[in-house]
Amino acid sequence: xxxxxxxxxxxxxxxxxxxxxxxxxxxxxxxxxxxxxxxxxxxxxxxxxxxxxxxxxxxxxxxxxxxxxxxxxxxxxxxxxxxxxxxxxxxxxxxxxxxxxxxxxxxxxxxxxxxxxxxxxxxxxxxxxxxxxxxxxxxxxxxxxxxxxxxxxxxxxxxxxxxxxxxxxxxxxxxxxxxxxxxxxxxxxxxxxxxxxxxxxxxxxxxxxxxxxxxxxxxxxxxxxxxxxxxxxxxxxxxxxxxxxxxxxxxxxxxxxxxxxxxxxxxxxxxxxxxxxxxxxxxxxxxxxxxxxxxxxxxx
Amino acid sequence: xxxxxxxxxxxxxxxxxxxxxxxxxxxxxxxxxxxxxxxxxxxxxxxxxxxxxxxxxxxxxxxxxxxxxxxxxxxxxxxxxxxxxxxxxxxxxxxxxxxxxxxxxxxxxxxxxxxxxxxxxxxxxxxxxxxxxxxxxxxxxxxxxxxxxxxxxxxxxxxxxxxxxxxxxxxxxxxxxxxxxxxxxxxxxxxxxxxxxxxxxxxxxxxxxxxxxxxxxxxxxxxxxxxxxxxxxxxxxxxxxxxxxxxxxxxxxxxxxxxxxxxxxxxxxxxxxxxxxxxxxxxxxxxxxxxx
Ligand code: SF4
Ligand code: SF4
Ligand code: SF4
Ligand code: SF4
Numbered sequence: 033x034x035x036x037x038x039x040x041x042x043x044x045x046x047x048x049x050x051x052x053x054x055x056x057x058x059x060x061x062x063x064x065x066x067x068x069x070x071x072x073x074x075x076x077x078x079x080x081x082x083x084x085x086x087x088x089x090x091x092x093x094x095x096x097x098x099x100x101x102x103x104x105x106x107x108x109x110x111x112x113x114x115x116x117x118x119x120x121x122x123x124x125x126x127x128x129x130x131x132x133x134x135x136x137x138x139x140x141x142x143x144x145x146x147x148x149x150x151x152x153x154x155x156x157x158x159x160x161x162x163x164x165x166x167x168x169x170x171x172x173x174x175x176x177x178x179x180x181x182x183x184x185x186x187x188x189x190x191x192x193x194x195x196x197x198x199x200x201x202x203x204x205x206x207x208x209x210x211x212x213x214x215x216x217x218x219x220x221x222x223x224x225x226x227x228x229x230x231x232x233x234x235x236x237x238x239x240x241x242x243x244x245x246x247x248x249x250x251x252x253x254x255x256x257x258x259x260x261x262x263x264x265x266x267x268x269x270x271x272x273x274x275x276x277x278x279x280x281x282x283x284x285x286x287x288x289x290x291x292x293x294x295x296x297x298x299x300x301x302x303x304x305x306x307x308x309x310x311x312x313x314x315x316x317x318x319x320x321x322x323x324x325x326x327x328x329x330x331x332x
Numbered sequence: 333x334x335x336x337x338x339x340x341x342x343x344x345x346x347x348x349x350x351x352x353x354x355x356x357x358x359x360x361x362x363x364x365x366x367x368x369x370x371x372x373x374x375x376x377x378x379x380x381x382x383x384x385x386x387x388x389x390x391x392x393x394x395x396x397x398x399x400x401x402x403x404x405x406x407x408x409x410x411x412x413x414x415x416x417x418x419x420x421x422x423x424x425x426x427x428x429x430x431x432x433x434x435x436x437x438x439x440x441x442x443x444x445x446x447x448x449x450x451x452x453x454x455x456x457x458x459x460x461x462x463x464x465x466x467x468x469x470x471x472x473x474x475x476x477x478x479x480x481x482x483x484x485x486x487x488x489x490x491x492x493x494x495x496x497x498x499x500x501x502x503x504x505x506x507x508x509x510x511x512x513x514x515x516x517x518x519x520x521x522x523x524x525x526x527x528x529x530x531x532x533x534x535x536x537x538x539x540x541x542x543x544x545x546x547x548x549x550x551x552x553x554x555x556x557x558x559x560x561x562x563x564x565x566x567x568x569x570x571x572x573x574x575x576x577x578x579x580x581x582x583x584x585x586x587x588x589x590x591x592x593x594x595x596x597x598x599x600x601x602x603x604x605x606x607x608x609x610x611x612x613x614x615x616x617x618x619x620x621x622x623x624x
Contacts, residue, residue: 047378048510049349053535075511076347076542078535097418117439133517133550138439139418152418178546182513184481212348212510213377216481235594237353237380244378247478265587266594290590295563298534 038198039326042225044210044218044249045232046241048076051261052231054294055315056209057082058303062319064167067205070194071173072187072221074158079209082303085163085171093160093174095185097137097152099130106149112141133179158186160193170197184216191220205326214248222249227326228256229285234269239276246280255329257283259318262290283325286318338370340504341617342523342552346539348378348510350529351559351583354593356507357384358600362610363503364469370501371469372494374519375509376459376476376483383596387466395474396455397485399436400443402429406450413442413451422451434481459486461493470498483515491522512546524624525617526552527580532564537571544577553620555580557613580616581609 043059045052057079060069071079099120101112106128113121113128120134121141130150142150157180165171172194174186191208198206208225211217222228228249232242242258249256258277263270270287277284293309304311343356352375360371361384373381400413400422407429414424421435422442433456443451458480464471474490476483487509494504508519508526520526526547530540540556547554556572561582572579583589584605592599600606 045349047349047380048347073347075513076539078347078538081534081538115440115444136437136439137418138437138441139416140439140441140444143416143441143445176513178512178542178549179517180513182511213483214476214478215377215483219481233594236383236596238594240380240383241378244478251479262590265590269594292563295533299565301534 038195038206039204039227040206040208040225041227041229041322041326042208042210042221043229043231044221044245045212045230046245047237048212050231050233050238051294053078053209054082054298054304055231055259055261056207058305058315059319060165060169060207061167061303061305062316063169063205063207065169066203067169067207068194068198068201068203069165069169069171070190070206070208071171072190072211072217073209074174074176074186074190074217075182075211077173077175079171080173082298082301083165083171084301085161085165085173087161087163089162091160092156093158093186093189094154095157095183096155096181097139098132098155099135099137099139099141099150100153101128101130102149103127105147107147109146111144111146112150115140115144157181160186160189162193162197170201172197182217184220187211187217187220191224195224214244218245218248222252222254225254226329227322228254229322230256230258230282231261232258232273233262234260234266234273236269239269239273242273243276246282257285257322257325259285259288261288263287264289285321286314288314336502338499338502338504339618339621340506340523342506342508342520342526343529344508344516344520344526344543345510345529346512346543347535350531350536352507352510352529353380353384354559354589354599355527355529355557356505357381358598358606359610359613360469360505361598362600362607363614364467367503368468368470368501370472370494370498370504372472372474372490372504372506374474374487374490374506376474376486377509379473379475381471381507382464382473384598385464385466385469385471387464387469387471390463390465392460392462394457395459395461395486395489397458398438398440398453399433399456400431400451401454402431403450403452406448408448410447413446416442416445434479437482438485461490470501472498483509484518487515487518512542516546517550520547520552521550523552524621526554527557527613527617528554529557529559530568531560532558532566532568534567536564537568540568540571544575553624555616555620558582560585578616580613583609
């Protein structure tokens with residue numbers, strides 16, 4: 033098996049709560065040392081709860097800037113507040129003050145200040161970790177600071193580090209737990225991927241979100257497969273999802289019925305393939321199938 | 333009651349899929365039985381509330397953000413714009429100025445600092461706001477166009493719209509985007525109280541912790557609703573007790589709720605305990621807000 037090209041597999045769901053992370057973590061355990069794991073759900077990272085990383089390496093992550101105002105030289109002319117489109121420079125108790133929560137770091141105020149009272153500073157927006165997980169595999173994960181901007185840059189950093197480590201370690205797979213939504217972080221999660229695994233559930237909102245996130249995937253022309261989780265909750269909705277998959281030529285990977293095994297495993301800090309239940313064999317089978325599909329894609 | 337300011341409630345969670353939509357839509361529909369109520373879907377990337385609200389569409393308006401557009405004839409290729417933009421949304425390639433509209437934050441710096449006036453700001457459609465009414469319920473949906481990467485400007489515009497045209501509705505419920513980053517902060521900044529929806533599992537607890545920290549940062553009173561109660565363990569309750577956060581309601585895991593929800597149906601009129609839970613939630617919130 034050649035590892036000239038690394039298979040990068042992104043697990044996505046549009047909205048959370050479909051079991052995306054549980055499934056991505058199960059694949060990670062099955063892949064063991066063949067894969068580098070990238071948790072790109074930096075806004076609500078959960079994979080670490082199941083994969084037990086050691087947080088061995090940690091690095092502050094900076095992105096964007098923040099305006100800092102020096103009251104000692106400010107002449108209170110108000111020019112900065114006039115140009116700020118984000119209302120980030122309120123006039124409080126006779127002085128102009130930068131509100132860090134509102135400042136978007138555009139730097140316009142710095143440019144117009146006549147007394148050079150404003151400087152732009154780098155903004156710490158999170159932390160990136162490189163860990164060894166319980167399987168002996170490597171995982172790159174991150175924590176976005178509270179109320180920071182999830183511009184997709186932190187996600188891009190996690191992916192880049194994962195890719196570098198996969199190359200250096202001659203790994204076959206990168207398994208990415210993707211971000212929710214349709215904005216920048218998802219776009220960053222997807223870039224460079226070979227295959228997307230969509231995890232959805234048979235609800236009206238599940239299908240609606242699936243269609244929306246698939247629009248984004250289509251723009252990148254990446255092959256996708258879909259797992260319908262809790263498929264038995266609504267058979268009619270399940271059928272509708274399958275029709276959509278057929279129409280869009282998305283591989284239908286599996287129907288997983290509702291099973292409390294997922295939460296039982298989670299409570300033990302394990303993935304569903306580490307406890308005894310019918311799900312173990314099923315998820316193993318799905319992972320095997322994904323390996324076959326991605327390796328085939330890779331050789332054509 | 334008439335002169336009281338409206339009560340604004342944000343419904344949020346550390347991650348999606350915990351039951352935010354279920355709670356927002358049922359709470360709004362149930363409360364609208366007895367008083368005028370506003371429901372605003374601010375989860376602009378994945379708006380889902382509309383699946384549960386059947387009513388008459390009153391209006392659909394296009395929402396714009398402002399972006400610079402290059403006027404080749406006026407440009408002197410001085411290079412100031414590309415040096416100004418902190419987001420690399422304007423770059424100079426030889427004798428061409430390129431604007432990447434998805435990256436633009438509409439700060440106006442390049443446009444207003446261009447000495448030749450060669451980058452006038454123009455409207456660019458980023459989404460839509462739809463208004464639907466159904467009896468006493470006014471529902472506003474805010475939806476970001478696919479391909480747009482920034483939710484925050486649209487969330488701000490939606491808040492402005494609500495304040496301008498529906499500021500008098502006494503009860504206002506905002507279904508907020510999931511997470512702990514900018515969009516949720518933008519969504520909850522002017523509400524009186526935030527309900528955090530979670531589930532009794534390790535993932536639920538981890539996400540709840542982060543959501544609580546976020547709300548602390550912006551000084552919002554919070555309460556917790558535990559959804560799918562019974563599927564996991566009691567760690568979430570223990571955490572709430574230790575952190576002194578009120579648990580407003582526990583919604584028991586019930587396959588019927590999952591089934592009704594999957595078909596886009598409301599549950600408050602079909603599941604016995606639901607109305608009691610909703611009553612408890614609103615009473616607890618009113619008490620806290622009144623005290624403040
Ligand atoms: S950097 Fe931009 S957003 Fe921040 S205060 Fe200055 S003008 Fe406002
Ligand atoms: S523009 Fe400069 S001098 Fe004027 S109020 Fe702002 S910081 Fe002060
Ligand atoms: S700042 Fe204005 S004149 Fe200078 S390169 Fe940019 S568009 Fe052209
Ligand atoms: S308006 Fe601001 S963000 Fe947009 S391109 Fe110009 S400088 Fe960049």
